[in-house]
Amino acid sequence: MIQKQINTTIEIYDSVTELPGEIQKLMQSAVEARESAYAPYSKFMVGAALILDNGEIVKGSNQENASYPSGLCAERTAIYAAGANYPNQKIKVMAITATSAKHDVLEPIAPCGACRQAIAEYEQKQEEPVEIYFTGSKGKVIRVKALLDILPLAFDNKFL
Numbered sequence: 801m802i803q804k805q806i807n808t809t810i811e812i813y814d815s816v817t818e819l820p821g822e823i824q825k826l827m828q829s830a831v832e833a834r835e836s837a838y839a840p841y842s843k844f845m846v847g848a849a850l851i852l853d854n855g856e857i858v859k860g861s862n863q864e865n866a867s868y869p870s871g872l873c874a875e876r877t878a879i880y881a882a883g884a885n886y887p888n889q890k891i892k893v894m895a896i897t898a899t900s901a902k903h904d905v906l907e908p909i910a911p912c913g914a915c916r917q918a919i920a921e922y923e924q925k926q927e928e929p930v931e932i933y934f935t936g937s938k939g940k941v942i943r944v945k946a947l948l949d950i951l952p953l954a955f956d957n958k959f960l
């Protein structure tokens with residue numbers, strides 16, 4: 801038996817104002833995206849915004865459904881919109897933010913496992929990392945340089 805340690809590095813910023821201007825703008829797009837969330841069941845509104853190689857910004861928000869599993873997270877809504885509408889553009893950065901009608905969201909909201917898997921697919925497709933920034937409705941922001949940093953031992957098409 802051997803043991804291997806998996807290390808990852810995250811950056812934690814006290815507030816969005818510490819981020820580069822371009823990223824603050826992208827986070828503002830994610831806040832705007834949150835407004836279009838359809839979350840009548842959870843009352844938890846998530847916004848995601850991506851910036852593409854050509855400078856285009858693509859937004860997504862969570863879309864819920866009375867049949868709960870049919871809903872989709874903001875991150876996948878955004879990344880699939882980018883994949884469908886700009887199939888040849890690389891996705892450079894994703895910003896994620898969330899708010900709730902029930903409580904303050906003071907911790908950074910990390911993408912769920914299924915969204916990490918979906919984003920990882922695009923990292924592989926474009927052979928370049930997707931940098932990710934996530935936050936709550938205010939306060940700290942976490943940055944990871946690549947999605948795979950938060951999805952170790954990922955399943956991908958090399959196994960197929």
Ligand code: THU
Nearest residue numbers: 842844846862873874910911912
């Ligand atoms: N949600 C997202 O949009 N992104 C995540 O990464 C986690 C959860 C949504 C799904 C659902 O509409 C609501 O938040 C509560 O889980």
